[in-house]
Amino acid sequence: MGIPRRQGEADVNEQGLVGLAPAHPTFSEAAKVWAKIGLLSFGGPAGQIALMHRELVEERRWISESRFLHALNYCMLLPGPEAQQLAAYIGWLLHGTRGGVVAGMLFVIPGFFVILALSSAYALFQETGWLASLFYGLKAAVLAIVIEALVRLSRRALKTGFDRLLALAAFLGLFVFALPFPLVVVSAGVVGYAVARRAPVHRTASQAAKAPDLPSVIGADFPEARPSTKRAVAVVALWGGLWLTPFLIIWGALGGANIYSDIGVFFSQMAVVTFGGAYAVLSYVAQQAVETYHWLRPGEMVDGLALAETTPGPLVLVLAFVGFMGAYRAAIGIDPLTSGLLGATLATWVTFVPCFLWIFLGAPYVERLRANVALSGALSAISAAVAGVILNLAVWFGLHVLFRRVERLESGPISLPLPDPATLEPTALFLTMLAAASLLWWKRGILETLALCAGAGWLLTLL
Structure with missing residues (x-):
């Protein structure tokens, strides 16, 4: 339920004229x-x-x-x-x-x-x-x-x-x-x-x-709004739980070490340190995705950024591209395209749920x-x-x-x-x-x- 608004209250605009909200x-x-x-x-x-x-x-x-x-x-x-x-x-x-x-x-x-x-x-x-x-x-x-x-x-x-x-x-x-x-x-x-x-x-x-x-x-x-400890605990429990839910599903279905748990953990870490948006961590993500995890080939991060720049929404959606390519190339018992879609969805989930x-x-x-x-x-x-x-x-x-x-x-x-x-x-x-x-x-x-x-x-x- 939203915060109520008192209607009909007079206010003054830039020209000094009285008007209504x-x-x-x-x-x-x-x-x-x-x-x-x-x-x-x-x-x-x-x-x-x-x-x-x-x-x-x-x-x-x-x-x-x-x-x-x-x-x-x-x-x-x-x-x-x-x-x-x-x-x-x-x-x-x-x-x-x-x-x-x-x-x-x-x-x-x-x-x-x-x-x-x-x-x-x-x-x-x-x-x-x-x-x-x-x-x-x-x-x-x-x-x-x-x-x-x-x-x-x-x-x-x-x-x-x-x-x-x-x-x-x-x-x-x-x-x-x-x-x-x-x-x-x-x-x-x-x-x-x-x-x-x-x-x-x-x-x-x-x-x-x-x-x-x-x-x-x-x-x-x-x-x-009136902040309270009770409300804060409820918010942390709800959104923290939503943040962790994919990990419980992955570990229950596939165990600990797999491409999806790697994607989930890595991009959860990025969600905590991406001050300033995508560009602030772009070079680090590119290095890790190419050299450590081998999700991307050299130069492909630039292609991913080009895709993100020419689509609506936050540029940090480039991380969905990285998750897609990583899961696409390391599919576990399923069609690579389906695996890629799951990887992109997981990367997006753990990136944006913390924002809420x-x-x-x-x-x-x-x-x-x-x-x-x-x-x-x-x-x-x-x-x-x-x-x-x-x-x-x-x-x-x-x-x-x-x-x-x-x-x-x-x-x-x-x-x-x-x-x-x-x-x-x-x-x-x-x-x-x-x-x-x-x-x-x-x-x-x-x-x-x-x-x-x-x-x-x-x-x-x-x-």
Whole structure:
């Protein structure tokens, strides 16, 4: 059962006009929107966060800007795909546990079935060129969507010099010095906490300087959930039990040492350490999958990442590809394709079930932090750093969309990705400009823009 919302309360929007928050969406209405987001969530975490911001904050006003950023800050601190966890968090706010489960599952399910189909085709035919042609224009459209959302988000999240300094530091730390993602985010939180403790009046004034929220379903007056030890124990028992269930089935049916138990244990470990999403552990997974477990051949991890990048859903779904190929090549008494499907399903299960555990266990406590000045200051500082994080993701994505070759400059502490100017893709640049014109000039929606660029990309690659 969701947290109730008092309807009809007046609020003040950005222009100082009094208005009413929209009606609380029904569960079925929300499910349709979560399904739409799941189907359109291309472009990695930057594109996915941009899409949710546009759909939930700007167009429907189901959650206010400040509450959206508060939830995102917490999700950035967790292991696992932050965009999927953000969807589960907002779904939980709207309709309780069932809302969080549906939002989180619908964010993953479309991409999961696509990656299953593509992994099967890859295993059988070892060919992905047709896929690149199909999604060529789609990537360019997502880049334009990311840029537009980043500008909107930055205007509201970066209102003070302190905020802009944190965002710049976060971007430079990640993009230029390749610092670990958790270090950047946690450092911003520590700085924000220290500033709020030493100068709470100044920090409160900084936050007040930001533009007020538009009237939203989940706004400043939205009732808070009450955390309790009893609830926390129940959450751990339920989601921890779901996490362990596949292992009990595998050990009961096949015993201890087999391909499925290896997949389950390995990707459970990855679920606990994947701070910053798929890229944070990609090299380690590739090394282990090729050299230790022999699930993949050299170079196949890059193919798997290409499949995950061109499908909706979190990029960490690349782990489903790895699980598929491992089980496909080490089938135990069953058809290799069936074995691969089981391996991919197991890898996905142990990767995403922990995400629900982190959200349902911690979200009620994080909601209460909004009333704590020092801790709220820490999360507000993380908001500013998140703008830099998303800028880093957007630039990384843009470089790989617009250039065929991107190399890394290593010099002392500097580890900077640099594109080869000679490999600029004029077609990709044209499609990105077409998408920007569709969004900003012609005022078309995301779906129309994606369809326009996908069709244009397909025609241009044929020519």
